[in-house]
Amino acid sequence: MTQGILYGIGVGPGDPDFITLKAVKILSQVDMVFAASAAKNSHSQAVEIAKPHLKAGVPIQILPFPMTRDKLVMEAAWQDNAGTVIKVLEQGKNTAFITLGDCMTYSTYGYVIKQIQKLAPHIEICSIPGITSYQAAAARINTPLVEGEQSLVLLSGVTGGDKFRELSNRADNVVFLKAYKNAADIAKALDEAGLADKSVGIVKCGLEGEQIISNMNVFQEKKPDYWTLIISKKSGHCVENEKKTE
Numbered sequence: 001m002t003q004g005i006l007y008g009i010g011v012g013p014g015d016p017d018f019i020t021l022k023a024v025k026i027l028s029q030v031d032m033v034f035a036a037s038a039a040k041n042s043h044s045q046a047v048e049i050a051k052p053h054l055k056a057g058v059p060i061q062i063l064p065f066p067m068t069r070d071k072l073v074m075e076a077a078w079q080d081n082a083g084t085v086i087k088v089l090e091q092g093k094n095t096a097f098i099t100l101g102d103c104m105t106y107s108t109y110g111y112v113i114k115q116i117q118k119l120a121p122h123i124e125i126c127s128i129p130g131i132t133s134y135q136a137a138a139a140r141i142n143t144p145l146v147e148g149e150q151s152l153v154l155l156s157g158v159t160g161g162d163k164f165r166e167l168s169n170r171a172d173n174v175v176f177l178k179a180y181k182n183a184a185d186i187a188k189a190l191d192e193a194g195l196a197d198k199s200v201g202i203v204k205c206g207l208e209g210e211q212i213i214s215n216m217n218v219f220q221e222k223k224p225d226y227w228t229l230i231i232s233k234k235s236g237h238c239v240e241n242e243k244k245t246e
């Protein structure tokens with residue numbers, strides 16, 4: 001029997017219309033769908049976006065990925081989940097692994113395909129990119145991410161502002177994803193660099209409860225939602241004309 005093809009699909013960051021035509025086409029053809037979620041939480045925003053495009057009755061399985069920095073625990077989860085996906089592919093089923101935003105940007109899918117390439121190199125993998133959260137956020141506030149000869153640095157905010165402190169004067173534009181956990185330290189680092197009033201936080205972009213936060217003090221006072229990113233621009237933002245929440 002021939003194996004199924006694994007399609008990694010980025011379904012966009014939240015707005016159900018921000019999904020590509022290619023993703024919609026493939027979702028309408030697959031026999032099985034996997035999505036990732038934190039082990040203690042079985043809800044998947046990616047599933048909500050993908051559902052209307054699936055064939056009727058297609059099974060959807062949420063794979064648990066523990067939110068931990070323990071490498072051994074994480075690797076065990078990647079391996080287990082890759083094994084589950086391989087089993088379905090070996091039955092000849094074309095399978096989608098869906099992720100929010102782009103599947104190649106800070107995504108569990110990246111870890112899973114590395115395991116699949118190692119454990120089952122014969123499996124064909126086809127990755128379909130999606131609109132990233134920060135592209136959608138920049139569009140939402142009508143602010144270009146980069147222009148002319150400018151640079152853009154993409155950072156994970158999980159460990160706070162330290163990576164930014166190392167780079168602060170080198171990049172023209174900085175985007176922090178996963179800004180929620182250590183938002184206070186990120187806000188502090190931006191303030192130290194004189195960029196607090198040139199930074200905007202976008203919470204739940206395109207989702208219910210969306211917020212645009214241009215006062216970085218808000219992040220010093222209260223930890224924001226998981227769906228939070230910050231765009232910082234040396235040249236400043238055009239957010240003045242947009243609907244600011246804070």
Ligand SMILES: C[S@@+](CC[C@H](N)C(=O)[O-])C[C@H]1O[C@@H](n2cnc3c(N)ncnc32)[C@H](O)[C@@H]1O
Pocket residue numbers: 013014099100101102103104105106107131132133134176177178179180202203204205206207226227228229
């Ligand atoms: C694990 S990363 C996934 C990134 C995603 N693959 C992408 O292409 O944007 C999760 C982080 O992405 C950002 N994010 C994703 N969707 C978002 C949204 N709708 N609004 C604001 N931030 C979002 C947040 O910073 C969140 O903590």
